[in-house]
Amino acid sequence: MKIRLHAPVFLSLFTLIGFAAAKADAALLIGNSESNTIIIFDESTGTFQGNFVTPGLGGLRAPDDLTIGPDGNVYVSSGGNSGLNLFDPTYPQDSAVLRFSPIGEFLGVAASGSGLIRPYGNAFGPDGSLFVSSFRTNEILRYDGTTGAFLGVFASDHNGGFGTLNGLNGPNGLLFAPDGSLYVTTEGTANDVKGDLAFAYASQVLRYTPEQVAGLASTATPSVFIDQPDLLPETPGFISLLGLALAPSEDSLYVSDFAGGIRQYDLADSLLSVISTNYTGTIPSSNFVGSLTFGSGDNSENLYAIGFDTTNKNIGSVLAYADAEGSAATFSGALFTNSSLERPIGVVATNAAGVPEPSTVAGLLLGLGGLGVARLRQRRSPIKP
16 A cells, blocks of 8 residues: 655654555654764655664764665764865864664774765665765765775866866765666866855756776766756755655656755756745755655655754754655645754665565666656855854
8 A cells, every 4th residue: 555645744753644554664854964873764654763873883973864775774974074174183083974784783984084074975886886076176086885995086077176166066865766866966166275265156967978987988967957046935945955756667767956955857857846944934944954865665656855953053943745656835735843863964774674675686687768858057065064
């Protein structure tokens, strides 16, 4: 039985909204950037299930992107600080991707060093290597997915972190399509000459071809598949593309905007829909939005996003959209708000509470035709975490 979410309602704490009772073991793992932990929410009922890991385990700090590896383990981007001066000698040196077992045991550092500074997106490539966005250096670094050995710089802005037009400026979310292409959201940031973070470029989605991913072509010039889109009415004057999710049908791409809204693009260069994430109901919205994930099992066609309310101590909410559909004008999904959500950013679906399902990395080898997405245009953002 497919679980369906029903239209706009606002409930909080452990309340069920718009879900029919079904798969109780479906779960979401959510990274709290303020409490340095990962927590579990029941995907079907929205109830808080407790900590997946204890706060700070393995050096976990300000967790960002969460990924289920091909080995079934959980990989979490951790550490650093987006907004500090990069040239300050006290800049945090704890940037890493940490590995946890399906039941939350710390299994060690999966990637660190070699220039990794404030990791955001992480994803496994077709060859099993781990790709990581190094946000402050404008690079995507590549590591052995098993040993963590550094395999080299996959891509950069080719300007020492100072940014380039239509380049890798503030890389964030990473997504491998089934044809082996790599999609990257960029926030449009770069370092200025003083080492401070500047918002000098467009926020875009870039594409690296299968040939570039395989090392058969230079990564110096990625394609711009989504140029910076127009501002939405709910957004507070900037664009900051962040999360990426491929629809289960593999025929469209969903992109979250930290400033507000989720945009859906088909694979032939067209904007299909806009989904409001303005659950606080203010104009502009007083809530920001983190990563995206599709559900698991009976919920696999439902789209989930994470938000937090800047006017309420950054308390967070899980936003759920049945069949990945929603109104562009007002928030129309289901909402689970809980005080245990402390400035959440990362989210990933699992097939049971605390037992993540294998990622779709195997699907990379199935060979979907080339992924093409859309273009549009507009402006700039404050720092994410």
